[in-house]
Amino acid sequence: MKTISIVVPMYNEAEVLPKMYSELTATINALDYGFEIVLVNDGSRDDTVQEALKLVEKDERVLLVDLSRNFGKEIALTAGLDKASGDAVIPMDADLQDPPTLIPDLVKKWEEGYQVVNAKRISRDADSFMKRTSAAIFYRLFRKLSGKTEIPENVGDFRLLDRQALDSLLSMREHHRFMKGLFAYVGYRQATVEYERPIRAAGETKFNYWKLWNFSLEGITSFSIAPLKVSTYLGVASAAFAFLYGIYIFVRTVLIGEDVPGFPTIVVLVTFLGGVQLFFLGVFGEYMGRMFNEVKNRPLYFVAREYRQTKNDNGDKE
Known part of the structure; x- marks a missing residue:
């Protein structure tokens, strides 16, 4: 049986984590695949680790990677991808704006032979006018400046990558990591699945306009001179x-x-x-x-500790 790894970077997601796990497992339990859930704590200051440990205790498929401090989402996502052992991997946010119910559609495209399956938002009506406008400007500017690397518009980190595509992605160990650009850079046979993006299930977004501005500069300077x-x-x-x-x-x-x-x-x-x-x-x-x-050439991140349910020789959980 093939295995699919779900990678979820987390920063202060204690409020939404139980609901995310419930909806995620309701979807993946109906699929004829083995699953691994890699939760990456990126230096959260709330009870994210405690909530994640409850999931580790409950489900042997859950791996919690606790980073030594806050390294940022791009690095936390990279840490999760490094730890993923599946034949394919699906990165997704914990806030349920990346709906787990779309996973069967991503897997179906993978079964058809596509090595990268992008999840594309049909609209950005949930975003403010300023955010929609700035995103549109960024995508157009990036396409003009980046040459042969073209980022699919309205596609975030939520997607499926085959093991070959993932290994190619992980071979690039640059420190200034613009993951949307790296996902596009690896190429391979790609397909797109469209979906309506729901509102955030709980908590608040970690991005503000200043961070988005710096994020845009990161993308342009990483892929264009x-x-x-x-x-x-x-x-x-x-x-x-x-x-x-x-x-x-x-x-x-x-x-x-x-x-x-x-x-x-x-x-x-x-x-x-x-x-x-x-x-x-x-x-x-x-x-x-x-x-x-x-x-x-410093390491991208440091792991304070990993948590995974293990069993002793008698089959009891430890």
């Missing part, structure tokens, strides 16, 4: 403008004579060029900072 190219193009354009403007001043002076110096023009030009230079120093700094973190 276009911002660096822009600095080159802008530098050439500025030099060309300065050269042409110099010719204009020379011809005007020869033909008309010296006029009153344009002090405001000089101030505006110096301020503009100074701002452009500082902006692109920031861009260079973003890339250099990422290079700095990569060359240190």
Whole structure:
């Protein structure tokens, strides 16, 4: 019997975890597959670990990976994928916005021979206007800047990956991990299953607009050097403008004579060029900072402890 691993990163999900487990097991128990549920605690500050330990005690299929601190969702997801032992893996959020009832549809596509099955949201009506607009802008911008890596629009981490696709994904150990981009980068034969995304079952989202902005920068700088190219193009354009403007001043002076110096023009030009230079120093700094973190080659995460139900020689739980 083939086994499917369900990977659930968690940060302060104590309130929703029992309901998530109930709905998840109601779905997977009806499928003719073995299942493994990998729960990853990403430094939660509530009772997430205690609630997860109850599930470990109740169900031998549950593995709890307790990270040493909060490393962020992308790293927590990577830790869960590292621990997954199934023939396929399904990452999903604990808040039930990734509905477990969609898992049979993902598995069906896998049975048809697809190695990556994406779960695509039909609409984002549950999101604010600002969030929908910013997401649309990001997807369009990413497609233009990232070259051959194209992220499917309105597809999050919720998907199914075959073991071959998963092993390819895990071979990339970069520290600045933009998982949506990495999922798309590995390729393989892909299919899409559409669904209506429900509202969050409990708790509050961990993302705010500032985190989403940084997340977008992470994605663009991880998969594109276009911002660096822009600095080159802008530098050439500025030099060309300065050269042409110099010719204009020379011809005007020869033909008309010296006029009153344009002090405001000089101030505006110096301020503009100074701002452009500082902006692109920031861009260079973003890339250099990422290079700095990569060359240190530190481990992506540390595991404080793993919890899994075991049995002794008499078959009793320990």
